[in-house]
Amino acid sequence: MGGSEQRSGAGSGAAAAPVLVEIALRVNGVERSLVVDTRMSLLDLLRERLGLTGAKKGCDHGQCGACTILLDGRRVNSCLALAVAHQGAEVVTVEGLAKAGELHELQRAFVAHDGFQCGYCTPGQLCSAVGMLGEVAAGWPSSVTPQLAAAGVQLTAEEIRERMSGNLCRCGAYGNIVAAIMEAAP
Ligand code: FES
Numbered sequence: 345m346g347g348s349e350q351r352s353g354a355g356s357g358a359a360a361a362p363v364l365v366e367i368a369l370r371v372n373g374v375e376r377s378l379v380v381d382t383r384m385s386l387l388d389l390l391r392e393r394l395g396l397t398g399a400k401k402g403c404d405h406g407q408c409g410a411c412t413i414l415l416d417g418r419r420v421n422s423c424l425a426l427a428v429a430h431q432g433a434e435v436v437t438v439e440g441l442a443k444a445g446e447l448h449e450l451q452r453a454f455v456a457h458d459g460f461q462c463g464y465c466t467p468g469q470l471c472s473a474v475g476m477l478g479e480v481a482a483g484w485p486s487s488v489t490p491q492l493a494a495a496g497v498q499l500t501a502e503e504i505r506e507r508m509s510g511n512l513c514r515c516g517a518y519g520n521i522v523a524a525i526m527e528a529a530p
């Protein structure tokens with residue numbers, strides 16, 4: 345009983361006024377400047393303020409990968425990134441992968457291999473795969489890399505599964521996603 349009294353008492357205080365900050369970002373090659381609430385995630389900024397709805401909100405807790413984007417060249421869960429912490433950042437979303445009307449090679453491979461069904465996870469899978477291939481090219485080992493000190497990483501199906509394990513697919517298209525990434529890998 346005391347607990348419920350405490351809870352109702354705690355909720356009766358006035359909500360703190362939002363703090364607004366102006367930030368500038370480069371999104372898919374375009375300079376963007378806007379005033380945001382300091383509590384806004386990068387995902388909400390992209391979807392709600394810039395109309396870039398490719399990155400999806402699945403869990404909003406960093407657990408599904410549907411919101412994956414490239415931030416200064418590295419893949420991140422944009423639902424966990426506070427927009428104000430990334431002043432001046434270079435952001436690439438799935439909308440920025442195709443160039444001059446040509447699909448990115450990973451997008452073509454996903455189509456060729458049926459690497460999706462409903463497509464909800466696909467923007468995150470694609471951005472994550474772009475970032476992941478960059479990590480492999482840089483020689484970063486994963487927990488299944490047999491020789492951590494070896495020069496270069498052999499991109500096996502096991503490596504891809506491990507490295508893409510942060511991107512869930514509720515349709516279970518994993519086998520085709522791995523095949524698509526294998527084909528598009530340099
Ligand atoms: S929505 Fe960001 S990880 Fe699920």
Ligand code: FES
Pocket residue numbers: 459460461462463464465466512513514515516517
């Ligand atoms: S294609 Fe439906 S969730 Fe992956």
